[in-house]
């Protein structure tokens with residue numbers, strides 16, 4: 512009998528695995544995967560200033576290609592449990608929905624991966640390659656001791672993965688709506704301009720930094736960075752704050768600052784955008800006869816794209832087989848651990864509905880948990896066919 516995705520979902524929700532606590536979730540998965548013949552490695556990491564984190568890598572078979580399911584068992588805190596209709600760590604089914612912290616993001620998807628693999632193996636006991644699981648306990652936290660370091664460890668061990676499916680919740684409304692084939696990058700920048708404080712009645716004795724700041728922000732904001740392309744919307748720059756903090760009516764302030772965030776597509780990199788910001792500000796500084804300013808730029812993630820092809824066809828085909836829907840290939844949304852995996856192999860994301868992720872009364876439709884297990888089994892069938 513193949514494993515049941517619902518039962519395993521309930522067992523995982525019972526594990527109080529709030530980042531960075533393992534909570535028994537990795538032990539449970541290791542136990543189930545070993546019973547299916549997988550070899551398991553626990554890969555804990557620690558680093559000064561960040562919490563210790565446990566991770567799991569499991570592999571069945573030694574041949575290539577190696578198809579990897581990736582995800583996280585850690586969950587965000589439930590907030591006040593009294594706000595929930597049922598205990599966030601006691602799974603409960605009401606009206607065809609399974610309630611519990613992590614139901615959507617993403618314990619039920621992990622359960623579906625394991626159950627789907629178990630169903631696939633019933634029909635195909637000797638797959639022409641390997642199946643693996645990369646499960647981290649540090650996706651919702653700083654993501655320092657999780658997937659990124661496990662991938663480094665795998666490289667050292669000669670563990671090569673050839674394709675990866677991340678089970679983050681990707682669907683807006685219905686299972687089959689949307690898969691992700693890439694993500695936008697994100698850059699933050701603080702611009703600080705310094706002048707000389709003075710009396711507004713004697714401006715020739717002062718140097719007002721505010722007009723210079725406004726011109727620089729306008730130079731950054733007014734010219735679009737691109738028009739987007741086939742797979743990404745246009746890069747978006749938002750001015751998120753302008754701070755002078757001057758409560759005095761007759762005072763020219765000494766300093767003014769502003770902040771921007773850029774969500775960028777694959778026509779840019781963090782480095783190319785940093786250069787563009789520096790160049791546009793330098794042009795303004797020259798035009799106004801000089802400015803004393805600095806830029807504090809940090810790139811929190813680069814954009815990436817797995818171009819539509821074999822892997823996205825495999826996943827989209829499996830989604831269509833089970834749901835009858837053609838999923839949209841999207842690059843919207845925030846970041847995920849796929850940003851680390853993309854340096855190692857082709858990666859796409861498909862999971863449950865994301866409407867209740869991180870919310871009170873997080874839930875998943877029981878029928879969709881079973882359908883997701885069927886989709887993941889079909890993914891393996893199509894990948895190894």
Ligand SMILES: [Zn+2]
Nearest residue numbers: 616617650679
């Ligand atoms: Zn998640």
